[in-house]
Amino acid sequence: MVSAKRRATTLRDATREAAKEVLEANLELVRRGLVLYTFENVNGISRSDGLVAIKPSCVPYESMKAGDIVITDLTGHIVEGSLRPSSDLATHLELYKAFPSIGGVSHTHSEFATSWAQARKPIPCFGTTHADYFHGAVPVTDAMSSEAIASDYEKNTGSAIIRTFDDLDYEKVPGVLVANHGPFTCGCGRSCTQRGNSGTRSACCLPYDCN
Numbered sequence: 001m002v003s004a005k006r007r008a009t010t011l012r013d014a015t016r017e018a019a020k021e022v023l024e025a026n027l028e029l030v031r032r033g034l035v036l037y038t039f040e041n042v043n044g045i046s047r048s049d050g051l052v053a054i055k056p057s058c059v060p061y062e063s064m065k066a067g068d069i070v071i072t073d074l075t076g077h078i079v080e081g082s083l084r085p086s087s088d089l090a091t092h093l094e095l096y097k098a099f100p101s102i103g104g105v106s107h108t109h110s111e112f113a114t115s116w117a118q119a120r121k122p123i124p125c126f127g128t129t130h131a132d133y134f135h136g137a138v139p140v141t142d143a144m145s146s147e148a149i150a151s152d153y154e155k156n157t158g159s160a161i162i163r164t165f166d167d168l169d170y171e172k173v174p175g176v177l178v179a180n181h182g183p184f185t186c187g188c189g190r191s192c193t194q195r196g197n198s199g200t201r202s203a204c205c206l207p208y209d210c211n
């Protein structure tokens with residue numbers, strides 16, 4: 001039987017590893033030119049531990065360290081870390097609960113994709129990279145009501161995304177435009193890094209696909 005101390009050590013090792021992978025996935029957003037100030041983020045989930053590693057709020061990417069990455073449970077309760085998690089956490093938690101095979105979520109405000117989101121139009125499939133990733137148009141959510149925006153915007157953003165996938169396979173369509181906001185993408189790879197990067201790469205495709 002595994003002792004509580006051994007379990008705690010294993011969990012600490014796992015969260016440290018997840019934090020490093022999530023930091024690297026966030027820095028990849030910077031390298032891809034998808035970051036404006038500190039508004040974007042990538043996070044990852046360990047399904048076996050029920051823990052999410054997410055970027056802290058308002059910390060510049062150039063000084064961000066693995067120790068700054070916040071670890072929460074699936075209710076958003078902070079398990080490890082002293083900083084405030086990104087305000088997008090509530091959206092991402094909804095997605096993790098609704099889509100059981102996703103391992104990472106990425107959110108950016110890349111200019112081209114955000115233009116389509118603000119216009120509330122799906123992005124038609126014009127190119128092969130787009131087709132490889134999305135197998136069709138990049139969908140757009142319904143516009144949220146004033147009540148949904150005013151009451152619990154981030155959580156209701158998650159609900160709007162989930163409703164969009166009522167008629168779509170989330171494993172084949174790895175992202176969506178949130179109407180009047182921007183793109184959110186998900187990844188289903190095996191390791192946390194692959195999952196985070198998969199989501200990131202999908203986000204990277206979006207601006208070029210709507211060029």
Ligand SMILES: [Zn+2]
Pocket residue numbers: 039107108109181182
């Ligand atoms: Zn945003």
